[in-house]
Amino acid sequence: SQQGEEDPQALSIQEGENATMNCSYKTSINNLQWYRQNSGRGLVHLILIRSNEREKHSGRLRVTLDTSKKSSSLLITASRAADTASYFCATDAGGGSNYKLTFGKGTLLTVNP
Amino acid sequence: DTGVSQDPRHKITKRGQNVTFRCDPISEHNRLYWYRQTLGQGPEFLTYFQNEAQLEKSRLLSDRFSAERPKGSFSTLEIQRTEQGDSAMYLCASSLDTGGAVRYFGPGTRLTVT
Numbered sequence: 554s555q556q557g558e559e560d561p562q563a564l565s566i567q568e569g570e571n572a573t574m575n576c577s578y579k580t581s582i583n584n585l586q587w588y589r590q591n592s593g594r595g596l597v598h599l600i601l602i603r604s605n606e607r608e609k610h611s612g613r614l615r616v617t618l619d620t621s622k623k624s625s626s627l628l629i630t631a632s633r634a635a636d637t638a639s640y641f642c643a644t645d646a647g648g649g650s651n652y653k654l655t656f657g658k659g660t661l662l663t664v665n666p
Numbered sequence: 667d668t669g670v671s672q673d674p675r676h677k678i679t680k681r682g683q684n685v686t687f688r689c690d691p692i693s694e695h696n697r698l699y700w701y702r703q704t705l706g707q708g709p710e711f712l713t714y715f716q717n718e719a720q721l722e723k724s725r726l727l728s729d730r731f732s733a734e735r736p737k738g739s740f741s742t743l744e745i746q747r748t749e750q751g752d753s754a755m756y757l758c759a760s761s762l763d764t765g766g767a768v769r770y771f772g773p774g775t776r777l778t779v780t
């Protein structure tokens with residue numbers, strides 16, 4: 554079953570604009586991770602935020618986490634055509650389920666040059 | 667390149683045939699995972715190994731599916747008597763032996779059952 558739900562399902566922007574994707578989840582988590590998938594390829598890890606963190610930055614990426622609302626957002630600033638990909642949030646419930654990363658359906662981001 | 671590798675990258679088979687996929691994880695990673703991804707969906711967990719032990723299997727993994735990881739190194743995923751519903755991308759990932767670890771994914775094997 555999919556734990557996370559990304560919103561929007563698809564997003565189209567112009568190069569240089571910012572892109573924001575949201576993720577909601579249902580159960581308590583140990584951490585939340587964002588991954589990128591280029592068309593037809595494997596997933597690449599972008600950033601991990603732990604349940605006791607509220608915000609994290611990595612390069613042009615900014616992730617926020619609100620555990621009270623069970624939601625996270627991924628902001629990509631100054632987007633580039635190469636950022637075109639599907640973006641997935643994935644939750645790690647920790648504890649006895651720390652082997653299982655549960656993915657959402659993803660947001661398809663298209664950055665137009 | 668020391669990333670996760672998968673073989674083959676593409677497989678087309680007829681319904682009823684058996685197929686086997688291979689995954690070679692990052693060498694120092696004790697944990698290995700199999701996921702299945704269908705079009706427009708996120709990856710769904712199938713099973714995971716810690717070293718050579720298969721510790722968890724999803725209900726998605728019917729008895730036609732079997733996975734092994736002999737000697738805690740590479741892993742194989744076999745599907746017997748394939749069905750059209752098995753058509754999907756099969757992704758392998760590996761990680762360090764810690765909870766909450768980042769998963770490193772291979773490029774996937776795309777299976778098409780005709």
